[in-house]
Amino acid sequence: MTGPVFVIVELRNGAPVRSSLEALGAGRRLAGPPGTTPVIALLLGSAVESAAAHVAERGADQVLTIVDPRFDSFQAAVWSAAITALAQELGVIAVLLAGTAHGRQLVGRLAARWGAAAVTGIADISISNDGAMLAVRPVFSGRALQEVRVDAPRVVLGLRPNAFPPPEPSGSKAPVLAHATPELGKLPALGHVSGFETAQSASGPDLSEATVIVSGGRGLKGPENFRMLDELAASLGGAVGASRAVTDSGWKPAALQIGQTGRTVSPQLYIAIGISGAIQHLVGMISSRTIVAINSDPGAPIFKVADYGIVGDLFQIVPALTSEVRRVRGS
Ligand SMILES: Cc1cc2nc3c(=O)[nH]c(=O)nc-3n(C[C@H](O)[C@H](O)[C@H](O)COP(=O)(O)OP(=O)(O)OC[C@H]3O[C@@H](n4cnc5c(N)ncnc54)[C@H](O)[C@@H]3O)c2cc1C
Numbered sequence: 071m072t073g074p075v076f077v078i079v080e081l082r083n084g085a086p087v088r089s090s091l092e093a094l095g096a097g098r099r100l101a102g103p104p105g106t107t108p109v110i111a112l113l114l115g116s117a118v119e120s121a122a123a124h125v126a127e128r129g130a131d132q133v134l135t136i137v138d139p140r141f142d143s144f145q146a147a148v149w150s151a152a153i154t155a156l157a158q159e160l161g162v163i164a165v166l167l168a169g170t171a172h173g174r175q176l177v178g179r180l181a182a183r184w185g186a187a188a189v190t191g192i193a194d195i196s197i198s199n200d201g202a203m204l205a206v207r208p209v210f211s212g213r214a215l216q217e218v219r220v221d222a223p224r225v226v227l228g229l230r231p232n233a234f235p236p237p238e239p240s241g242s243k244a245p246v247l248a249h250a251t252p253e254l255g256k257l258p259a260l261g262h263v264s265g266f267e268t269a270q271s272a273s274g275p276d277l278s279e280a281t282v283i284v285s286g287g288r289g290l291k292g293p294e295n296f297r298m299l300d301e302l303a304a305s306l307g308g309a310v311g312a313s314r315a316v317t318d319s320g321w322k323p324a325a326l327q328i329g330q331t332g333r334t335v336s337p338q339l340y341i342a343i344g345i346s347g348a349i350q351h352l353v354g355m356i357s358s359r360t361i362v363a364i365n366s367d368p369g370a371p372i373f374k375v376a377d378y379g380i381v382g383d384l385f386q387i388v389p390a391l392t393s394e395v396r397r398v399r400g401s
Pocket of ligand 1: 286330351354365
């Protein structure tokens with residue numbers, strides 16, 4: 071490859087989000103081993119120091135920071151202007167973005183401003199024998215994989231969450247360099263972002279970062295019964311998710327919906343409870359490491375993708391499972 075690879079690192083409460091660390095892993099895979107094509111991590115905001123030190127030990131060859139409070143709240147126009155200016159200055163050939171809400175907003179805007187190709191929803195990435203970039207992305211609700219060969223000289227790559235392992239600390243520290251804020255040019259009149267509220271599962275970790283997800287469907291019969299799922303999730307240190315039937319009924323907020331029109335998750339353990347397994351749901355959780363399904367209908371499609379299936383009444387199984395988990399864990 072003929073130029074460096076940029077990885078944009080998003081911060082939450084001053085720390086890099088897991089998906090951005092995954093993007094660093096993807097950047098490293100694309101660039102090859104350290105010492106070949108440089109991977110540059112870019113952090114923007116007024117308090118980026120400790121996050122930069124964290125990132126410096128995880129696969130980047132160089133960490134660039136732009137310390138400027140204008141980047142504290144995410145505004146796609148401002149971020150894309152800054153990233154474009156830097157990418158042009160440094161001769162970057164690829165910008166990698168995490169599959170977060172912000173990353174997804176940036177892909178198109180950045181590609182248009184920078185005059186680059188864009189590929190989104192990437193689950194794997196490699197270099198072909200003749201040196202072209204190859205990106206693999208699930209299509210048709212996950213029923214097929216599409217391989218995209220990138221022949222453009224510049225490309226913006228939007229990654230699928232949980233598709234790439236975040237790099238372990240390497241034992242060496244990449245240099246951290248502060249860069250002046252680039253000329254942002256003429257930007258459209260911007261609104262003022264007064265704050266963010268993170269939509270989370272009732273308790274426990276954020277869905278996109280959870281290693282265990284306990285997900286409920288219409289089989290729960292009503293919002294009050296999700297208390298059972300909260301308890302099971304708490305006993306496993308996991309988060310609660312839901313099918314669209316549940317969020318459409320207003321039993322749980324839309325932010326917890328998993329599937330084609332909801333979140334894409336890939337935990338170590340996904341427990342689908344009272345969920346039939348429609349393709350639109352499966353596409354959001356199919357890459358989970360281990361899938362457990364609890365359903366009273368032995369013909370439910372969810373059992374086709376489950377590693378373990380329990381056929382029975384969830385109202386009996388879930389409390390029994392929770393008390394067994396608590397007993398085994400001594401909690
Ligand atoms: C364009 C489009 C986008 C969509 N996007 C999404 C999406 O992002 N996410 C999503 O989830 N869906 C999505 N859907 C909807 C999807 O097609 C299904 O309708 C939905 O996933 C069904 O939700 P469910 O499995 O909870 O409900 P159901 O299909 O009604 O299944 C309920 C299940 O509970 C079981 N059950 C009932 N009682 C019990 C009991 N006592 N014990 C054990 N099991 C029991 C039943 O056997 C059944 O299998 C989308 C649809 C369209 C058209």
